[in-house]
Amino acid sequence: MILAVGAFLLRGYLDPIEVEVAVAQRLDPGAPAPVLTAGGYIIPHRKVELAPKITGRVEWVGVEKGDRVERGQVVLRIEQREFLVAVDRAEAALLGARARLKELEAGSRPEEIERARAALEEARSNVANAVLELDRFQRLYAEGAVSRQLLDGAKNRYEVALAQRMAAEQSYELTRIGPRQEQIDLARAQVREAEAALRATQVDLDNTLIKVPVAGTILERLVEPGEIVTTSFIGGRGAKSAVLSLANLMVLDVEVDVSQNEFRKVRLNQPATIVPDAFPDRTYRGYLAELAPEANRQKATLQVKVRILDPDDTIRPEMNAKVTFLEPPRATPGGPPKVLVPKEAIVTRDGQRLVYLANGSKAAGRPVKIGAEVDGKVEVLEGLQGGETVVVRGVEALRDGQRLRIKR
Secondary structure, eight states, X not given: OHHHHHXXXXXXXXXXXXXXXXXXXXXXXTSOEEEEEEEEEEEESOEEEEOOSSOEEXXXXXXXXXXXXXXXXXXXXXXXXXXXXXXXXXXXXXXXXXXXXXHHHHOOOHHXXXXXXXXXXXXXXXXXXXXXXXXXXXXXXXXXXXXXXXXXXXXXXXXXXXXXXXXXXXXXXXXXXXXXXXXXXXXXXXXXXXXXXXXXXXXXXXXXXXXXXXXXXXXXXXXXXXXXXXXXXXXXXXXXXXXXXXXXXXXXXXXXXXXXXXXXXXXXXXXXXXEETTOTTOOEEEEEEEEOXXXXXXXXXXXXXXXXXXXXXXXXXXXXXXXXXXXXXXXXXXXXXXEEEEGGGOEEETTEEEEEEEETTEEEEEXXXXXXXXXXXEEEEESOOSOOEEEEESGGGOOTTOBEEEOO
């Protein structure tokens, strides 16, 4: 039985126990003091969802989830064939409009003026012949030599010749003067219209290439080659209105809900420390960057955002984190430093207060003398210097020398 009990106890020491740890916080005289600790989630300061400006079929996607991209980098291309055809058509229309304007601005050519003069002389000659013919038929009709019908035919030919001479005179005058200013102005307006149409088609062609507006990391890839994208939302299995989402992971916030009863303890630009739940031995500096303009009635909280000043590749969006808001001490600097640990780290054994330190892969008990409790943390008056790694979860089952496995 003694051997069995000994083997059981030895196995307890040899098998590691999974624990969670935290770092004992040291507050030097004159250093900011914690006034409130709250939990929240790490989020990007700005999250961007890229959407197309045109409707079309995705031809190529150049990034994967987690890739880093630079501002202006092309990450997706939509099929361009129909947009290239539209550009060619608009260019041809512009060339035609410019040619028409150039023709009007140049005026009539000498050959055209000479041809109009020749047509006018011919029309005048036709009128003279029509006058002679009409006079002859009038005399013959008076003598009774021709019928009334032949005389009417001669009169009709005379009137036609007069109308043709008038038309030839007007055509010659217009050809000699050249196009009117109104025609030139209209042609210029048509050129500007064609130029605008070309720019519009060029913009549509440029919009087939989707570029990132800011440097960052791709969070999600929402489309694949062959899928249809559109400028408006279509639910279900239809076309998609968003293609990629990205964020700058070097600008991160912690989103925290602060109870209305504790709201008096926080303010804008207030310093804070951030400890991710996944890495309790790491502390990041921050400050309160944003206060929500209204409270949450159901939860009786106010949402605040704390900017992380020194993020690294370790922390990721949507991680849990603890935020401790700090305030400068009201007392004059002086006296010994304060050491704070989470109250979960304190355990009582045989009437003595202990904390267990994670020394490498083994636990080491340390007697401590504690003071006041402030917002979930206990002041350690004796036994710790600050900076030690203490066990905060799983401490009840620990003994000196117990092997540990720190939960990440």
